[in-house]
Amino acid sequence: MTDTFIDPRNSQQFRFVRNTFADGVAELVYAFDDGPELVERVTFPGAPAVPPEREAALAAALRLLHLVAGVSYYKAGIPAGIVVEGQPLDEPTARLLDALYLHGLAEFAYRNRLDLRGRIAFPFKRHATVPATAAGLPPRSLLPIGGGKDSVVAVEAVKSIGADATATWVGNSPLIAECAARTGLPTLNISRELAPGLFELNRLGAWNGHIPVTAINSVILAVAAILYGYDSIVFANERSASVATLEYDGQEVNHQWSKGFGFEKSLHDYLHTHVAADLDYCSLLRPWSELAVTSAFARLGAEYFNVFSSCNRNFRILGPKPADRWCGQCPKCHFVFLALAPFMAKPRLLSIFGRNLLDDDALAGAFDALLEYKDHKPFECVGEGAEARAALAALAERPEWREDALVARFRTEILPQLQPDELGLEPWLKPGASHLVPQRLLGALDALG
Ligand SMILES: CC(=O)N[C@H]1[C@@H](OP(=O)(O)OP(=O)(O)OC[C@H]2O[C@@H](n3ccc(=O)[nH]c3=O)[C@H](O)[C@@H]2O)O[C@H](CO)[C@@H](O)[C@@H]1O[C@H](C)C(=O)N[C@@H](C)C(=O)N[C@@H](CCC(=O)O)C(=O)O
Numbered sequence: 001m002t003d004t005f006i007d008p009r010n011s012q013q014f015r016f017v018r019n020t021f022a023d024g025v026a027e028l029v030y031a032f033d034d035g036p037e038l039v040e041r042v043t044f045p046g047a048p049a050v051p052p053e054r055e056a057a058l059a060a061a062l063r064l065l066h067l068v069a070g071v072s073y074y075k076a077g078i079p080a081g082i083v084v085e086g087q088p089l090d091e092p093t094a095r096l097l098d099a100l101y102l103h104g105l106a107e108f109a110y111r112n113r114l115d116l117r118g119r120i121a122f123p124f125k126r127h128a129t130v131p132a133t134a135a136g137l138p139p140r141s142l143l144p145i146g147g148g149k150d151s152v153v154a155v156e157a158v159k160s161i162g163a164d165a166t167a168t169w170v171g172n173s174p175l176i177a178e179c180a181a182r183t184g185l186p187t188l189n190i191s192r193e194l195a196p197g198l199f200e201l202n203r204l205g206a207w208n209g210h211i212p213v214t215a216i217n218s219v220i221l222a223v224a225a226i227l228y229g230y231d232s233i234v235f236a237n238e239r240s241a242s243v244a245t246l247e248y249d250g251q252e253v254n255h256q257w258s259k260g261f262g263f264e265k266s267l268h269d270y271l272h273t274h275v276a277a278d279l280d281y282c283s284l285l286r287p288w289s290e291l292a293v294t295s296a297f298a299r300l301g302a303e304y305f306n307v308f309s310s311c312n313r314n315f316r317i318l319g320p321k322p323a324d325r326w327c328g329q330c331p332k333c334h335f336v337f338l339a340l341a342p343f344m345a346k347p348r349l350l351s352i353f354g355r356n357l358l359d360d361d362a363l364a365g366a367f368d369a370l371l372e373y374k375d376h377k378p379f380e381c382v383g384e385g386a387e388a389r390a391a392l393a394a395l396a397e398r399p400e401w402r403e404d405a406l407v408a409r410f411r412t413e414i415l416p417q418l419q420p421d422e423l424g425l426e427p428w429l430k431p432g433a434s435h436l437v438p439q440r441l442l443g444a445l446d447a448l449g
């Protein structure tokens with residue numbers, strides 16, 4: 001092993017070296033060729049010793065975490081070779097990872113003009129895997145909190161049926177901590193420290209870009225569920241997250257790929273067969289569009305209006321964070337402002353954002369992209385173009401909004417080009433059929449209807 005980093009774009013192999021777990025700290029170790037080790041640490045506070053019937057599940061969840069979290073490091077070099085030290089993977093594990101790395105890095109590949117098709121192939125040995133058994137997990141849920149409207153809506157729905165649940169988040173965001181405290185639920189904060197070597201590799205000119213962070217958070221929560229004893233992990237990923245940002249050269253690029261239903265179903269099934277038969281993974285908001293979620297948030301979220309934020313710039317590890325909770329400049333701020341506007345009193349919305357984003361001519365291009373007018377949807381966690389158009393069409397009819405610069409522009413320039421029967425708000429408020437919410441929590445799903 002050498003001790004100096006070189007540009008990983010010249011490497012031949014990405015190696016999953018080992019993972020260890022002691023005193024509540026998981027160490028996930030990677031390397032390019034025989035270069036320095038990259039060590040990510042995830043700390044589970046006050047982790048108890050697991051009972052014997054959960055040991056196999058914990059080992060399987062930690063191994064999966066090692067494999068999934070590797071995507072942050074693999075992307076730095078994308079070498080042709082992938083080596084997994086230790087016990088060979090079985091075919092279903094390799095397939096899960098192939099899909100995650102290919103689709104979860106699709107935006108990264110598109111923006112760096114790379115083609116990862118045919119390049120990512122996790123090695124596996126064909127052998128029969130003994131299916132995971134039940135780990136004796138008690139009936140309580142981990143509710144991930146992201147600081148924004150989606151998790152608030154899911155939390156309030158779960159609270160409404162009195163289910164036993166813990167508000168959980170990964171990382172050290174004070175904003176998320178404040179939202180979690182506001183839920184009134186018990187809380188669990190898991191720390192995650194990326195390998196410092198990744199930033200050194202970035203300085204050396206490594207490939208860089210977006211990664212499927214929800215997949216990583218999901219598997220961190222799977223480890224937590226086994227460790228602390230929870231039978232379900234209940235995310236707040238809406239239906240709209242499954243819709244691609246753009247398509248090119250016969251493939252879809254979805255900024256939110258690991259928030260989509262395809263990944264949810266794959267991980268749900270994998271956890272049952274390979275980790276613990278009694279561990280459920282689902283998204284409570286899966287049947288709902290972004291507009292249905294903002295409508296529910298306007299109804300259920302008043303307690304959070306002065307603490308929540310959907311602006312992802314708050315959650316940077318390195319880059320500058322906004323002075324206020326909403327930067328007002330990113331697509332996420334623009335979309336959430338627009339999606340809340342039909343459901344919230346205008347003065348309330350302006351007090352949350354500090355200004356009227358729809359009365360700012362300079363933002364015309366930004367809102368056009370949200371509408372998929374002259375541009376594709378931005379690479380951000382935003383709803384479908386059609387729901388953005390429905391929201392603006394609704395505002396165009398409201399006296400308090402219709403004269404604001406961008407609403408007036410929409411009325412005169414864009415609306416005449418659209419089909420009136422495709423602009424209704426109501427269809428967006430109806431649930432879709434697909435979800436994986438377990439029986440015990442179905443009442444929470446009903447609470448949103
Ligand atoms: C907060 C954020 O949006 N960050 C994205 C941004 O990174 P930036 O350089 O501006 O800041 P940092 O977050 O401090 O990242 C520093 C470097 O570390 C890499 N990195 C970070 C976390 C991680 O888990 N793995 C990593 O490798 C990162 O690449 C930087 O080099 O731009 C980056 C490049 O496009 C994005 O990768 C950063 O995104 C974060 C991983 C992140 O947490 N983003 C979520 C807010 C996010 O995008 N969520 C999506 C869900 C996507 C999914 O499929 O799960 C969403 O809400 O739609």
Ligand SMILES: Nc1ncnc2c1ncn2[C@@H]1O[C@H](COP(=O)(O)OP(=O)(O)OP(=O)(O)O)[C@@H](O)[C@H]1O
Pocket residue numbers: 143144145146147148149150151152168169170171176214217234235236237259309310311381
């Ligand atoms: N740091 C985190 N730790 C654990 N879960 C997270 C974290 N960040 C986001 N999540 C979860 O990932 C899912 C997607 O995040 P997303 O940012 O869309 O949700 P949100 O912050 O609740 O709402 P918004 O769309 O308003 O930002 C949600 O279930 C959220 O709780």
